[in-house]
Amino acid sequence: DAGVIQSPRHEVTEMGQEVTLRCKPISGHDYLFWYRQTMMRGLELLIYFNNNVPIDDSGMPEDRFSAKMPNASFSTLKIQPSEPRDSAVYFCASSLFRGKSGYTFGSGTRLTVV
Amino acid sequence: GNSVTQMEGPVTLSEEAFLTINCTYTATGYPSLFWYVQYPGEGLQLLLKATKADDKGSNKGFEATYRKETTSFHLEKGSVQVSDSAVYFCAPDTGRRALTFGSGTRLQVQP
Numbered sequence: 017d018a019g020v021i022q023s024p025r026h027e028v029t030e031m032g033q034e035v036t037l038r039c040k041p042i043s044g045h046d047y048l049f050w051y052r053q054t055m056m057r058g059l060e061l062l063i064y065f066n067n068n069v070p071i072d073d074s075g076m077p078e079d080r081f082s083a084k085m086p087n088a089s090f091s092t093l094k095i096q097p098s099e100p101r102d103s104a105v106y107f108c109a110s111s112l113f114r115g116k117s118g119y120t121f122g123s124g125t126r127l128t129v130v
Numbered sequence: 131g132n133s134v135t136q137m138e139g140p141v142t143l144s145e146e147a148f149l150t151i152n153c154t155y156t157a158t159g160y161p162s163l164f165w166y167v168q169y170p171g172e173g174l175q176l177l178l179k180a181t182k183a184d185d186k187g188s189n190k191g192f193e194a195t196y197r198k199e200t201t202s203f204h205l206e207k208g209s210v211q212v213s214d215s216a217v218y219f220c221a222p223d224t225g226r227r228a229l230t231f232g233s234g235t236r237l238q239v240q241p
Contacts, residue, residue, distance in 0.1 A: 020173075049228055059174075059219070059231040072227065107173050114225055116181075118164055121173030 022108050022122035029129055034096040037125045040089055041110030049109040049119065050083055050093050059107075065091065066114075098129045133157075134220050134232035142238045143210055151205040151235045153194075153220035161222035163187075163196055163203040164229070168217045174231075177205075177218070210239045 021040040029035050041048050050062040063073040068085045076083070080099070085091040095102055105126050109119040137152040155161070162181045166174040178187035183198035194205045203220060217234040 058233045061228050061230070064228045109173070116162065116225075118166075118176035118179060119174070119229060121175070123171075123173050 020108055020110050020120050020122035022125050027127045029098055031099055031129055032097045035098045037093040037106050039091045039108030042120055045110035045112050047111045048091050051107045053105045100129045103127055103129050136220050136232040136235050139236035140238050145212055145239055145241050146209045149207040149210045151218055153204055154202045155222040157222045157224050159224045161224040164221045165194055165205050166219040212239045212241050215239045
């Protein structure tokens with residue numbers, strides 16, 4: 017398996033623009049997680065899905081953020097409009113059976129909003 | 131909810147030194163415990179885990195023992211290498227919510 021695949025690896029955008037981050041989980045994994053990592057706040061859980069259904073989105077910062085999982089092999093995290101404080105590394109992770117064997121993380125998307 | 135306290139970094143060691151990174155947690159029930167490692171420019175990778183009291187997780191020379199009485203899961207390695215330089219995260223998992231990660235401890239190993 018190629019692991020969890022995220023795209024793009026790097027994204028630089030201007031404030032106010034829409035940004036879409038993409039994630040392909042490991043085939044057969046039934047949980048998908050979006051995390052954000054910054055120096056100031058560390059790793060924060062944004063949202064997670066089970067069988068494509070959002071279970072907990074309490075970590076989504078505000079209405080500018082939205083996430084979807086239209087099928088078992090694809091998820092997106094969208095920021096509209098983007099702001100400089102959204103600059104961070106965004107990680108997607110997937111797991112089987114609620115993570116009893118741990119999560120598999122993607123390599124992340126480094127987002128810079130200027 | 132779950133919470134984790136890890137020792138502040140960076141931890142700077144010479145090659146072949148002994149490593150301990152402390153981790154204590156609060157969680158309801160009996161969580162599984164995990165250590166993850168993040169190398170520069172990469173995502174987190176599962177390093178080791180323990181699922182019940184007194185279990186010892188081990189991998190790549192790293193070990194950690196699930197201590198229920200002290201709610202701790204300290205990471206140890208007998209002889210570190212330069213290639214072990216990374217950030218290490220402790221995480222308890224009760225199965226009620228997604229993993230909550232500690233602040234991470236940066237390890238720097240000097241040749």
